[in-house]
Amino acid sequence: MSKILVVAEHLDGKLNPSTARTVSAAQALNPEAIDVVVLAADPAAVAAEAAQVAGVSRVLTVANPANAQAIAQVLGPQVAKLAAGYSHVFGPSTTFGKDLMPVVAALLGVNQVSDLMAVEGEYTFKRPIYAGNAIVTVQAPAGHVVVATVRTASWPQAAGGNSAPVEAVQVEAALPSHTRYVGLAAGASDRPDLQSARRVVSGGRGVGSEENFQIVYKLADKLGAAVGASRAAVDAGYCPNEMQVGQTGKIIAPELYVAVGISGAIQHLTGIKDAGTIVAINKDPEAAIFEIADIGLVGDLFAILPELEAALG
Known part of the structure; x- marks a missing residue:
């Protein structure tokens, strides 16, 4: 049976809806367990939201001041360490996931499955190619951790109402000193977020x-x-x-x-x-x-x- 680790996307103490869509993709494998990991300086609020997502077995929190910003080179080594014991590591195919998951795959020495849109088996998936004009079936090697980004537009948002346990974990990983957060340039808007808007x-x-x-x-x-x-x-x-x-x-x-x-x-x-x-x-x-x-x-x-x-x- 597969055991899946989903990396939560969040900003300003709020869980991004892409995480619930990624959990839906994980559920399609009928796994033994789906754990969600929240990496943040203070993960409590986000973890509480993640615990409510249907299908989540457990929420892991990694509290570290270095995790205050979503820097792939900082989060990647920690996720790679946490991947031990899991058959799959999923992240959303958003800007966050596209930045982070290739780092995780490289550290684990595996090829990444990108834009997963359908599950055919434990190691068999479908993804779009040629600007969505063709759908290809990809087979990941059995016995290796599957690192994948989930095409969130292809999956419904998992329901709420769950109350999964939240567990704090410590990760011993060497974090880089050559990559640091300088600032975030983003357009301010009172309108809904484009990627999650109805x-x-x-x-x-x-x-x-x-x-x-x-x-x-x-x-x-x-x-x-x-x-x-x-x-x-x-x-x-x-x-x-x-x-x-x-x-x-x-x-x-x-x-x-x-x-x-x-x-x-x-x-x-x-x-x-x-x-x-x-x-x-x-x-x-x-x-x-x-x-x-x-x-x-x-x-x-x-x-x-x-x-x-x-x-x-």
Whole structure:
């Protein structure tokens, strides 16, 4: 039977929803146990949240001032030490997981399985390739620890209501001195986080300018949605690159995705294909986005969006 260690992603004392999605992937293996490890300066609050995630057997906490910031080179040696006794080590395929898990895999001397989207067996998984146009089945070698990032858009968020025990552990690992935290540059926003939001409104090249992008923000605020953008909009300077959705941006799976002035390049469609309902607004009836949209509105976005806002009250 497999035993899985899930590395919790958290920020400012709050557990990221990506962790519950990673636990869902772990449950697909029907393992003997799923343990979640929280590495932080003070892990108590995050551990309490993790203990409520359904399917978690135990929450391990590693309290260390060095863990105050999510630095892969600092967390990696600790996770690698903790991996002893586990058959699998999972992390979310977010910026956090993509940074950390390759370090863990390298320290354990194994190849990483990236963007795990389906479980076929204890060592057999499916993952997307070629911008999601093909799905490949990969076989990890039995007898070695499987280190994987989980494509969170492909898995539901595990329910709450659990009360797993929390256990403090000590990890003796040599931490690097050449890597240190300098600062975090992030755009401040009162809107929901793009990767975990239930609703997302995104703007594309068709919005026309940074000033015109305000119309996208207004609709998002009416819907209580996060705001995203296509690569074309980001490259044109309409909005910052942390808002980019797609293969080279963020892979998301909201319940509602509204694409405004987005033509539908394959790289963008890769990032939204797991969304629940896709609404496309574009003046070009031949735009590729309409091929995957559940609801399509052909017309001038500058006329349609104010009408939608008025209808929303």
